[in-house]
Amino acid sequence: MFESSTIKDIARALNLSTSTVSRALRDSYEISAGTKKLVMDYAQQVNYRPNPNALSLKERRSKSIGIVVSEVANHYFSQAINGIESIANSRGYTVIITQTHESVERERTNVQHLASRSVDGLLISLSAETNDVSHLEQLHERGLPIVFFDRVPERINTYKVIADNAQGAYEATNHLIQSGFKKIAHISSSGHLSISIERLTGYTQALHENGLSINPEHIKNCPHGGMIQDEVETAVKELLSLQDKPDAIFVAGDRLTMGCMHVLKKLNMLNPTMIAIAGFSNSDVLDLFNPPITSVFQPAFDMGQLATEKLLELIEAKFPVTEFDREILHTRLYIR
C-alpha cells in the first residue's frame, strides 16, 4: 500500500550493491566521493528514509520510550509530557504515551504492551490503584531501563524524580492556617502512593508546628485519585457532616481539587466563608475561579525533562548502572 523506497531499490537503480549504498549514505570513508554524491542525490530524489523496523531489528533497540501516566487530561502530566518530548525528540527518540486512568489493570497491560513493543525504556508514574509493583519489578530485573517520576515505588531501585511534596503540602496547609482557618481537613489520593504519604507528612507537620491537633476523621482518601467522582463526593460530604466540621480542606491532587470543587458547587458551598480550599494543581484555570484557589505548582516540565535525561542515561549506558539517586524538585505555592 504505502511503499517507500529502500536501499535495495537505490542499489538496483544505480547498479551498485546494497552495502555500497548503505555506506555511501552513512558517509563512510571507503566510498569514493563520486559514488557518494550519486547515491545521496538519488536518495534525496526518491526521498529515501531508512526503515526503522529493520534498524530496530538489527540494532536491537527501537529508539522509542514508553510513558505511563494516569491521564493526559491532567495538567501536571500534560506538562510533564511536554518536558519528556522536548528531550526525547531532540535525542532522536519517539515517545509512546499510554494512560492508566488510575487502574492497575490498565497499568499492567500498558506496561506489558510497551515492553513487547520493545521500547528502550520506560517512564512511569504509578496509578492510584497500584500497590503491588511486581509487574514492573520483573521487567526491571530483566534489564529494562525504568525511571519513575511523581508517584514512585519504594521497592524498585532505579532513578526517581519527584517534587518536594512534603514541603509543598506544608506550605499549602500553612497558608490556610495563616489565613485564619483552624480546622483543616485533608483529601488525598490512594493512601499507599508515595505522593499521598509525603503530602500527608507536610500537612501534619504544618498542623503540628502551628499547635493544631490532628483529627484522623479529617483525613480522607480517594483510592482512585478522583477518577471516581462518587468517592470524592462521599469524602467531602462526610467531612461536612462531621461534628467537628472543618473550615478548610487541603486537597492533594489536580483532579481531586476539581472534583472537590464540583461537589461544593453542587452543595452550593463553593465559598471560602463556607469552606476554603487549597490544592495541588498545575492548572492555570484556578485563578479564574471565584474565589480563586491557592495551589501548589509542581515543576512538571522540568520533572519530565530530568526524568527523560536519567532514562536516556540508563539506556545509553555502556555498563549497567547500579547507583541511582532520587531527584527532588521544588514546588511553588501560588497564593490566590
Added chain:
Amino acid sequence: MFESSTIKDIARALNLSTSTVSRALRDSYEISAGTKKLVMDYAQQVNYRPNPNALSLKERRSKSIGIVVSEVANHYFSQAINGIESIANSRGYTVIITQTHESVERERTNVQHLASRSVDGLLISLSAETNDVSHLEQLHERGLPIVFFDRVPERINTYKVIADNAQGAYEATNHLIQSGFKKIAHISSSGHLSISIERLTGYTQALHENGLSINPEHIKNCPHGGMIQDEVETAVKELLSLQDKPDAIFVAGDRLTMGCMHVLKKLNMLNPTMIAIAGFSNSDVLDLFNPPITSVFQPAFDMGQLATEKLLELIEAKFPVTEFDREILHTRLYIR
C-alpha cells in the same frame, strides 16, 4: 541489555526447527497435538512475545497509528484521544501521539517522523498555522491512509470527521442573544481553519436571523489559536476599546476561551454585567467559574472513535478506497 526469548531460542531448547515452533504457536494444522503442547507450554514458561519489529518488517505494517493534535492539554483533544485509544487498542494497534502546539513547522516534522516510523495510518487535526497541506498531500498520494478530524483540509480527499460547528456556533450565539445581549463579538482561531470558517458561519447566521447587523470589527482572529496569549489579549483589548463596544463575546475554542477569560480577569471585567462569554469547550471546569460559562460541547470521544474506525477501514481495506464521506456529529450546548 533487555533480551527476551525468541522463536529460535525455543526451537533450540526443544530441538525443533523455527518453522515448526512458529507454526505450533500459530496453531497450524500441520503440527501434531503433542508438539504444539510442548511448544506452547514452553513458550508460556519463558514468557515468549513475538518481536514486533520482525513482524513489521515481514508484514510491512507496524500495527501502529500516528496522531497529530495541537496539544493534549486541550480537553477536546484529550477526550478525542481516549476515543481513539479505545478503538485502536481493542484492534491491536499502538497509538503514537504527537503535538504541534499549533505550529505548522512542528506539524511537518511530526508527520514526517511518523511516516518514517512507518505507522500504518495517520489521524490528524490541523494546527492553527496550517494553511498549506502539501506535506500531507504528498503522503496521501503515496498511499498513506489518513483520516482528518476536527480541523480538516478542503483539498485532500479522504475521510473527515467533524462536529457540526456551524450549528454549535449558531446555538451559542443565539443563546447570548436570547439572554439579552445585542452586540456580540466573535473571537476565533486562525481564519483559514475549517472550524473557524464553520463557526463564523453559525455566528453570522444567528445574528442575521435575529435581525442583528454584523460589525466586521467585532470579529477577531488569533492565528495561533490561543497558544500566544498576547494575540488573545490584543484581540480582547481591541474589542473593549471599540466605540461600538460589544456586550458579549462568542469565543470559538477551548484554549481561546480560557485565554480570553484570563484577560478579562486581569482587566477585572470577568463579569457578565461587563461582558458575557460563551465558548466552544469540552472542559468541565467551566461550571466552576463564577459566573459559569455556557459552552458548546463537542462529542470528542465519539469523534475519536469514529475517526479511528474509518482509519482502520482504510488501513485494512483489500482494495484502494476511493469513495470518502464526511461524518458530522452533533454538538451540545451546555447552558450555564
Added chain:
DNA sequence: AATGTTTTCGGCAACGTTTGCGTAAATTAA
C-alpha cells in the same frame, strides 16, 4: 616489471519472523 598499498566496492551473514516447498515417515488403500 614485479611487488606492495590503497582505494573502492561486492558478497554474505545476521537480526526474528513467516511461509512455500520439499520430503521422510506413518498411515491407508488396493
Added chain:
DNA sequence: TTAATTTACGCAAACGTTGCCGAAAACATT
C-alpha cells in the same frame, strides 16, 4: 505386499539494514 496418500516436520528465502571479510582495480614503490 505394494502403491498412494496423509501426517509432521525441516529448509530456505524474504522483509531492510549493517558490518565483516574478501577482492578487483588503481596507484605507488622498488
